[in-house]
Amino acid sequence: LILGGDGGGAPITFGEQEIVEAITWGSGAFNPFQTPAVLVADWLGLLILGGSAIFLYVIITNFHGPRGDEKYFAGYREEKMMSIYVNSFAAYAYYARCASHANGDIGAVAYIHLLKYVDYLFTCPLLTADLLCTLNLPFKITYPYFVWLNIGCGVGCSKFVGPARYMWFGLGASFFCVAWYSVYVIVAMRLRQIAGSKM
Structure with missing residues (x-):
């Protein structure tokens, strides 16, 4: 070296x-x-x-x-x-x-x-899947997969210098927006259904 x-x-x-x-x-x-x-x-x-x-x-x-x-x-x-x-x-x-x-x-x-990223690569998608399963929502595999891709981009962003770092950051930010909005929409739908059934 x-x-x-x-x-x-x-x-x-x-x-x-x-x-x-x-x-x-x-x-x-x-x-x-x-x-x-x-x-x-x-x-x-x-x-x-x-x-x-x-x-x-x-x-x-x-x-x-x-x-x-x-x-x-x-x-x-x-x-x-x-x-x-x-x-x-x-x-x-x-x-x-x-x-x-x-x-x-x-x-x-x-x-x-790097251990924190190994941790996040497993636990963040599992937490997303746990939320979707608890509320009996669709896309129990797809949306956790989006989260996994997002965390993976974070690994690339942290380990490289520009312009590769900025490319990873841009892709990760895109995956984050897709994952967050997708989960938000279906969770909000289920919570409205639960609130309506209790009225």
């Missing part, structure tokens, strides 16, 4: 900045991932989200239906378990961050900031 490029003026390309930072942090310089606030926040995130996932799993899997006689009520209706998937995967990402902290956040684990 040639850090300076031709004459030291070439821009650092994808991945090289993190390698430079990892080398720098390993030499004893300030490491932002090792501050007490970051360490405490990540451990709290792991404990809270992991505990929530376990609690929800126990509650949901022990529910035996309205009549109380269906042993695998949630097992046959796994769309009702998406809150477990969201919390458990978020806890999984926090666990990876805590493991990185244990290694001093140097070397390959210095890519810790």
Whole structure:
């Protein structure tokens, strides 16, 4: 790896900045991932989200239906378990961050900031699907897919310099508008129906 490029003026390309930072942090310089606030926040995130996932799993899997006689009520209706998937995967990402902290956040684990995007790529579409399933709305796969594409554009936007960054930003903003408006329209429709039925 040639850090300076031709004459030291070439821009650092994808991945090289993190390698430079990892080398720098390993030499004893300030490491932002090792501050007490970051360490405490990540451990709290792991404990809270992991505990929530376990609690929800126990509650949901022990529910035996309205009549109380269906042993695998949630097992046959796994769309009702998406809150477990969201919390458990978020806890999984926090666990990876805590493991990185244990290694001093140097070397390959210095890519810790990418873990939030891995988390978002799974949890944001699942949250969208959970909302659509809870309200029994259409497009339970299509709209979460739009959200997934939007988050993926965020990854590209954060990792590159212009003009590629601006191209990713523009595409991501377009997907966000489409996803947000699409979900808003059908959720508003269902809420109006619910409000009308209670009058």
